[in-house]
Amino acid sequence: MKRGALDFLQKPVVADELFAAVSAALARDEAGRRQGADLAQLRALAGTLSDRQRDVWLRVVRGQLNKQIAYDLGVVERTVKLHRARAMAKLGARSTADLVRIAERLGLARDRTKSRVLSGFPHPAEASPKGSFPARPGSGTLGASRR
Numbered sequence: 770m771k772r773g774a775l776d777f778l779q780k781p782v783v784a785d786e787l788f789a790a791v792s793a794a795l796a797r798d799e800a801g802r803r804q805g806a807d808l809a810q811l812r813a814l815a816g817t818l819s820d821r822q823r824d825v826w827l828r829v830v831r832g833q834l835n836k837q838i839a840y841d842l843g844v845v846e847r848t849v850k851l852h853r854a855r856a857m858a859k860l861g862a863r864s865t866a867d868l869v870r871i872a873e874r875l876g877l878a879r880d881r882t883k884s885r886v887l888s889g890f891p892h893p894a895e896a897s898p899k900g901s902f903p904a905r906p907g908s909g910t911l912g913a914s915r916r
Contacts, residue, residue: 811875817859825852829865830872 775794778786818826821842828838835853839846862868872878 822856
């Protein structure tokens, strides 16, 4: 419907139908305002994160392991755990699932299949065909066999 109209009523309007329609519209408006306020609060909480905490948080949301994040950022795993814990505390998250939910509500979560490429793991559809694995060094037919 145009310009925010939620429903239409035909004349003559029965009073009960009118009150029900107005009540439904007010309830929908209140729910929308509540969602907007919740979203603004989440944005404010996310704004308190340092750049490194935000980076670690978003990498966790994309499915990267602490070790992978540490390698990508050039830090030790303990540092990643520290940034992750501080981000969780600032965002009020008690689990990784909470971190993902917050990122989704803020529109920051991405499709996990796309993020595997970023994390160094190819998507299963992009992997080599079955049976065509790259050879390991020293596993060729030349040389002595191991028994």
